[in-house]
Amino acid sequence: MHIEQEVIDCIQNARRVCILTGAGVSAESGIATFRDAKEGKGLWSQYDPQQLASIDGFLKDPQTVWQWYQWRRDVNKDKQPNPAHLAIAQWQKRTQQNGNQLVSLITQNVDGLHQKAGSNPVTELHGNIWRNHCLQCGQTHHGSVERIEQVPECQHCGGQVRPSVVWFGEALPEQAWREAESAAYSCDLFLSVGTSSQVYPAAGLAALAKSQGAKVIEINPEPTSSPVVDYQIEGKAGILLPILF
Ligand code: BJW
Ligand code: ZN
Numbered sequence: 599m600h601i602e603q604e605v606i607d608c609i610q611n612a613r614r615v616c617i618l619t620g621a622g623v624s625a626e627s628g629i630a631t632f633r634d635a636k637e638g639k640g641l642w643s644q645y646d647p648q649q650l651a652s653i654d655g656f657l658k659d660p661q662t663v664w665q666w667y668q669w670r671r672d673v674n675k676d677k678q679p680n681p682a683h684l685a686i687a688q689w690q691k692r693t694q695q696n697g698n699q700l701v702s703l704i705t706q707n708v709d710g711l712h713q714k715a716g717s718n719p720v721t722e723l724h725g726n727i728w729r730n731h732c733l734q735c736g737q738t739h740h741g742s743v744e745r746i747e748q749v750p751e752c753q754h755c756g757g758q759v760r761p762s763v764v765w766f767g768e769a770l771p772e773q774a775w776r777e778a779e780s781a782a783y784s785c786d787l788f789l790s791v792g793t794s795s796q797v798y799p800a801a802g803l804a805a806l807a808k809s810q811g812a813k814v815i816e817i818n819p820e821p822t823s824s825p826v827v828d829y830q831i832e833g834k835a836g837i838l839l840p841i842l843f
Contacts, residue, residue: 614700616787622792739752790804
């Protein structure tokens with residue numbers, strides 16, 4: 599594996615680093631990426647994730663969307679962090695201890711595997727698949743929803759309970775988005791790992807970092823055509839991150 603010295607210097611010399619992760623980081627844990635899921639076989643392959651993961655999709659057919667999330671939770675529940683999650687968590691811990699670098703982790707993933715690997719803090723831009731809240735009143739839904747096949751009713755207002763993820767057509771959580779913008783704005787190195795960079799506003803963070811003079815490195819086995827990337831490192835996150843950090 600040959601990695602340019604320039605890239606290594608870039609990582610070593612950065613004072614403030616912003617890492618943006620996407621579904622590709624969890625691929626080696628056995629979780630299908632969002633855009634690969636379409637080509638999958640089985641139960642849900644006839645559905646379009648883009649339709650299911652949308653507010654319109656839920657309003658049209660809440661039962662089907664709820665069951666899709668129940669199925670995904672079931673598939674994801676025993677999945678473990680892979681060397682990519684662990685390398686990020688260790689880098690974060692090390693730099694927190696020695697104070698040399700500030701490493702901010704922003705994820706689009708809803709699977710909670712960064713936290714499971716020990717990363718702290720983690721900014722979740724698209725929510726978390728393990729939490730639920732009421733569509734009508736916003737109250738957090740406590741209590742287990744495991745194996746509940748019908749959309750549960752909110753204990754406060756009788757509204758429909760939904761997974762606390764961000765669907766197409768919905769705004770990102772304000773606090774998380776503020777943290778992400780601020781980390782991207784002030785970093786001198788932006789690392790985009792395992793994301794197709796197609797979904798906004800997350801995909802715009804690299805350009806924001808670049809506009810303030812940051813270098814942008816992308817790690818992906820299928821490099822994107824993003825014009826803001828300075829260095830493309832082609833390969834799997836679980837192999838590359840432990841080497842790079
Ligand atoms: C590996 C690997 C390995 C494989 N190692 N890599 C134009 C401009 C701006 C916005 C829009 C626009 N047109 C439309 C919009 C709106 C829309 C949008 O961006 N649409 C695009 C599709 C065009 N955005 C929104 O609707 C957002 N909200 C919004 O804009 O609100 C406006 C608003 C403001 C105020 C009030 C109201 C509204 C919300 C977006 C929410 C996204 N949600 C989802 C679902 C989450 C829940 C769930 O999981 O079910 O988030 S969609 C899905 O995509 C999920 C992901 O987080 C997200 C990003 O996907 P990601 O992570 O990049 O995954 P993939 O599969 O695309 O890519 C994986 C990559 O990994 C690939 O490149 C592989 O090669 C690579 N890989 N193995 C490293 N081993
Ligand atoms: Zn309610």
